Amino acid sequence: MKKSALKELIFGIESASWMQKGKCRGLQTDIFYSEQGRRSINTAKAICSECPIRQQCLDYAMRNQELYGIWGGHTEIERKKLRKEWEEKALNDLSKT
Numbered sequence: 001m002k003k004s005a006l007k008e009l010i011f012g013i014e015s016a017s018w019m020q021k022g023k024c025r026g027l028q029t030d031i032f033y034s035e036q037g038r039r040s041i042n043t044a045k046a047i048c049s050e051c052p053i054r055q056q057c058l059d060y061a062m063r064n065q066e067l068y069g070i071w072g073g074h075t076e077i078e079r080k081k082l083r084k085e086w087e088e089k090a091l092n093d094l095s096k097t
């Protein structure tokens with residue numbers, strides 16, 4: 001299965017209301033995968049930078065350990081670097097509930 005189809009499948013299954021508000025909705029999902037090249041990454045990041053659900057998208061990708069694509073404006077490599085910081089924040093947020 002192509003990764004773009006997989007992302008569509010995931011979005012389709014997890015059709016939470018926040019996902020409907022993404023700036024990428026209706027766009028070709030291939031834009032959001034780095035194998036399309038640096039230009040595609042820059043395009044995807046520009047779209048994400050104006051997205052109202054950027055944080056929810058990043059949280060979703062981190063929770064589900066998404067290995068591929070740009071989520072919440074971050075590439076897979078950037079998400080790996082963010083992992084520890086994100087987990088600490090998530091634990092901190094949980095302790096407040």
Ligand code: SF4
Pocket residue numbers: 021022023024025032047048049051052053054055057058070071072073
């Ligand atoms: S942050 Fe980017 S990938 Fe996530 S929903 Fe928004 S536009 Fe789509």
